[in-house]
Every structure is written in C-alpha cells, then in structure tokens.
Amino acid sequence: MNAHTLDREGIAAATALVAGAPTRAAAPALGGNAQRGSGLYRTCATCHGEQGQGNQAFNAPPLAGQNDWYLIRQLESYKAGRRGGAPGDIWGAQMRASTAVLGDDAGVRDVVAYISTFQPNATP
Numbered sequence: 394m395n396a397h398t399l400d401r402e403g404i405a406a407a408t409a410l411v412a413g414a415p416t417r418a419a420a421p422a423l424g425g426n427a428q429r430g431s432g433l434y435r436t437c438a439t440c441h442g443e444q445g446q447g448n449q450a451f452n453a454p455p456l457a458g459q460n461d462w463y464l465i466r467q468l469e470s471y472k473a474g475r476r477g478g479a480p481g482d483i484w485g486a487q488m489r490a491s492t493a494v495l496g497d498d499a500g501v502r503d504v505v506a507y508i509s510t511f512q513p514n515a516t517p
C-alpha cells in the first residue's frame with residue numbers, strides 16, 4: 394500500500410499510527426552498556442531531565458522515545474562539529490561542549506543505551 398492507494402480509513406489508520414508513535418519506548422537496536430551509560434548521563438540530566446523529558450528553559454529537547462540510531466548520529470555530529478558548529482549557534486555550541494564527557498564511541502553508545510530505557514511522556 395502507498396499514499397496513492399490509501400482510502401479514507403487507511404488515512405485515518407496511518408494518522409493514528411503516526412500520532413501514537415512517541416508513546417512507546419524506542420526499541421534499542423545498537424547495543425551499548427546502559428549501566429555505564431547511566432553514570433555518563435548524570436551531566437546530561439542537568440539539561441535534558443532525569444527521564445530525558447527535556448527542559449524548555451534550557452532549550453534542551455526531550456530525548457525519551459527517540460530512536461537510538463538517531464541519537465547516536467546526532468551525538469557524533471556534535472562531536473565532529475557538523476552540528477552546533479555554526480557561529481552564533483549558542484545552544485548547539487552548548488550541546489557540543491556537553492559531548493566531551495562521552496569520550497569515545499563506546500561512551501556514545503553507552504549513554505544512548507541508557508536513554509533508550511526512558512519512557513516517553515514520563516513526568517519528571
């Protein structure tokens with residue numbers, strides 16, 4: 394089935410599926426040591442919240458429920474300066490600096506493994 398063949402009911406079902414997507418935890422797919430990651434996450438929690446719920450006051454988006462491959466890609470991009478490296482991007486620069494604690498690639502995978510244990514829409 395594709396968008397051209399969706400009838401009214403199909404569109405409603407597809408919309409419900411997308412609307413409901415963030416209410417379940419993302420399935421961890423890429424490994425990593427969540428226990429080690431929980432230690433690394435201590436500094437992240439300051440801005441993103443204990444359960445990855447985000448904090449608008451710091452411009453820090455929610456992380457809970459996000460796919461692990463996406464989180465890993467973002468963290469690698471910050472580390473490499475592909476994201477958050479533009480002049481004047483103060484929030485990106487802050488996040489870039491925050492990746493220092495993660496060290497190597499294992500640190501990135503471990504912290505993401507821990508973030509993957511969060512339930513989206515959890516109250517702080």
Ligand code: HEC
Nearest residue numbers: 436437440451452453454464467484485487488491492504
């Ligand atoms: C000083 C506050 C602060 C700390 C500490 C911090 N972050 Fe962030 N984080 C931000 C901000 C602000 C953004 C949005 C930056 C932007 O606009 O690019 C962000 C963005 C992100 C994103 C991108 C989210 C998306 O949806 O694209 C990820 C992933 C992330 N942070 C993970 C982490 C992890 C993991 C840690 C701990 C190692 C951490 N952050 C520590 C403030 C922080």
